[in-house]
Amino acid sequence: MLPFRGHDESDDTISRGLFIETLSLIREHNENDESSDVSKKEKMAMVLRYVDRLGVVKERFIGVVHVTDTSSLTLKATIDFVFTENKLSMTQVRGQGYDGASNMCGEFNGLKAFILRDNKSTYYVHCFAHQLQLVMVVVAKNHDGTHDFFEQLDLVVNVVCVVCASCKRKDIIRESYKKRLQTKIGIGETETGRGLNQELSLIRA
Template structure:
């Protein structure tokens, strides 16, 4: 974040002559104080994986989003903070506009990525890549870097999701090359690649693994073990008559109950009665994720 604020400070200093001198009272301590408070808000939101932006960020909104609400909370409970943020900040240094919030999020992402790259340095590493489309029906490529630190611990770092025009091996290879070039990574240090078993990933002639092996023969391909296990379990389940019948019956029940709100309510009431009985008999099994109401979903090959 320091680099971001340095850029902001340098850009604002060039236009300081156009700012009324009455607004510069105490400005000698304003940048550092504002930076420390914003760093705290950004750090708290990032650690808790909270969204920065709000649905309605207008002055009359009851919930302006995590970033503005946390900053307002600090200002309301600390006079020193109130003097340097929100409406008391300089007109061109409030750092509250939506575009500025996006810049702050981007700065956090860049510094996180720089920290990951500094951890890799000149070490050998492997890449894990998968592609899927999001709710907006855009093809996305997720990438994970895997390497070993100085203590011999295997480290895996998720480095981002990138939009790709399609999922052909050529498009994915171009996206990987662009990422490597932008972050100072070299194919000469690549020692492994892990994907699923799709033809565009593991194809022997034009698959992604083949294209990378042509440039770096030491980047050995490993079929994702989780995907292999999933394929094996699905194949075995379909061959077993009892298991196949169980999932077929479960799907029928889900379709029958899920199609009616009244049937859903009856199911909830029945489960509630069973929970009360189990609680009274002191035999209720407790644990994370247990005894919680969830949606009914049909069983499939991926879940």
């Protein structure tokens, strides 16, 4: 198993651990280190919330749909297409929820407004998940511990996903780990023996 953390994570040590070394490696080999889709395409996720025959509120993830851009007209056309493909009717929709971006909730040219023109019953509610995110951002900005926790958590998930998605990156990590391990054994920082220093796998988050 690869060590996630090192016993000394300062800049001048070779024992900083897998996470920090992986993060540094990705930054060195990717000028634009971002969490965009590997196909470089804009995507829109669609989730439906409904009430079943027993009165239980349920949510279902419909899918992720490719869109050419994020303009309100394009998003509206895509939603109409998905509804048609799934034999759904916009007349049965009773609510819609997005974040506060102008292309989503604009009063006249936002996605909200276009859907309301088709169905006056589709009342708009600001996405509660987005509101929670905004609250967390404010809390994180005012509490260093909270900010550091979510920042590290985000980096951990992104790094693991980026590494696990590429065989080449895995090979680079293994080779880097092998060289560091050889160096540490050479200077006496790591013990050798049966069952020690075995690299097994990189687990996806």
